[in-house]
Amino acid sequence: MIYHGDFIRIAHSYLPVDISVIIPVYNESKNIKPLVQMLSLSLRPSIKYEIIFIDDGSTDGTEDIIRALQKKSKGIIYKNRHKKLGLSSAVVDGLRLARGEYVCVMDGDLQHDPKYIPEMYCFISKNPDSLVIGSRFIKKIGNPQRMDSKVGTFICRHIFNINVYDPLSGFFMLERRKFLSLLPRINPIGYKILLEILAKGRFSHIKEIPIIFHMREQGSSKLDLKTRLEFLTQLAQLFFTR
DSSP states (O other): OOOTTOOOOOGGSSSSSSSSEEEESSSSSHHHHHHHHOOOOOOOTTTTTEEEEESSSSSSSSHHHHHHHHHHHHTEEEEEEESSHHHHHHHHHHHOOOOOOOOOOOOSSSSGGGGGHHHHHHHHHSSSSSSEEEESSSSSSSSSOOHHHHHHHHHHTSSSSSHHHOOOOOOOEEHHHHHHGGGGGGOOOSOHHHHHHHHHHHOOOEEEEEEOOOOOSSSSOOOOHHHHHHHHHHHHHHHHHH
């Protein structure tokens, strides 16, 4: 069944999918086409994939661009939530639409390069029950680190005992069935859903792949005061529930 705002190609549902790429977006009209092209260049033809855009009510024509791309590709799914509900909850909504054996979460602003996805897929397909993270900080390769990232990473590593270099990354991959099993325990608040996954999930392998985190060239950052406050709320809730 197709609900209002969910432009899903029914014919695509019968095709096998290796990876569901979930991309939360809000006013990313200038980045959508380049991102879809980069995904195609990085994944085709060896990896079968679908792209799931979850839109928090863009007002800059993002929806029109994705609709036009859907007419050319059966592998694009779009859901407009019509208001800003947060990145983490967008990922959860994308997961509920996903059909791939694996789920890859990434940003829609071109700061995450799809060229790393095949390497992530290669590892996770050979190591069941694993989590692969595109890490900005595993190596000193010129990625800038904001003060809030430094503080958040310190808290995660030393208070929550999450021993990874980039627990706040927005670029990661895991098995869809594993992600679904974690949903009842995940609180989709704020924008750092990987932190919830690390805090509440158990994995046989956690692999961090060093990535170049590109600077945003088009559009504007969504990291405002409200988003930072939501992150602090997430940290507090995790602290008192662990």
